[in-house]
Amino acid sequence: MTDEAWKIPDIAVAVDLAVLTVRSGALQVMLIERGIEPHLGMLALPGGFLSDVDESLDAAAERELTEETGLDTTGLHLEQLHTYGAPNRDPRRRVVTVCYLAFVPGLASPTAGGDARAAAWVPTAIALDPRTELAFDHRQIIEDAVERARSKIEYTTLAAAFCAPEFTVTDLRQVYEIVWGEALDPRNFHRKVTGVEGFLVATGGQTTRQGGRPAALYRRGPAHLLHPAMLRPPAPKPDSSRTS
Structure with missing residues (x-):
């Protein structure tokens, strides 16, 4: 075999972070404004290259989030969402990025640093609007992150993690409605979750903060999986009776 056949391709490894929360009645994602080329000034997920060969992926994800947003990662649960490695996803070179996903309640507003000129919580509806320009393939990553969130609250107790330490069933239902983008029947929902x-x-x-009769307060229980699952309402079928 020739030396050329054994040539190792020039590939860089990076991490990106899709951090989701529920704020102001919307599912929101943490975005930064890039302060360097490529895509200078465009919105992007926090992230960057590994600092050296000895840095782990987990450590790089925590470091980049802290550097670019100023957020404290202590106790923050990060899980790997997906690995993205399309040949032309980064104009500088072949870059493979491992995206980390976090679902968090009540994080403070970010403070930009590192390679970021600004950092802010952005409603996912705005981030994914076709008129919003996002760097690299970050639109696809955010779409994948939102779909993961929608799926996970079907079969895990994740939705309660978006609530305050003590919350009502109405608070929890609003999380489901925000993440799924669907209105739910209050009585049916109450019966299922309790x-x-x-x-x-x-x-x-x-509490009486929601008006009307006092509502019972709950906290998140020890369960991690839902049995039975809380399935999303099925998408409405097209009206076949209509003609063009």
Whole structure:
């Protein structure tokens, strides 16, 4: 075999972070404004290259998030979403990025640093609007992150992680409605979530902040998986009776 056949391609490894939260009645994603080329001034996910050969992917993800947004990663659960490695995704060279995903409640507003000129929470509806210009392949990454969130609240207790430490069933239902983009029947939802063992734990307290009768307060229970699953409402079928 020739030396050319053994040539190692010039490939760089990077990490990106899709951090999702529920704020101001919307599912939002953390975005930065790029302060360097390529895509100077465009919105992008926080991220960057590994700093050296000894840095792990997990450490790089935590470092980049802290450097570019100023957010404290202590206790923040990051999970790998997907690896993106299309040949032309970065104009500088072949770059393979490992995207990390985090679902977080109540994080503070970010403070830009590192290679970022600005950092902010952006509603995913705006981030994914065709008129919004995003760097690299970050539109696809955000689409994948949103779909992962929608899927995970079907079969895990993740939705409760978007709530305050104590919350009502209405608070929880609003999280499902925001993430799924679907209105849910309040009574049916209440019956389902309170019937799942270990999902919710009653605190014994009540609140009147939502108006009307006092509502019971709950906290997240020990369960991680939902049995049975909370399935998304099916997409409406096209009206076949209409003609063009």
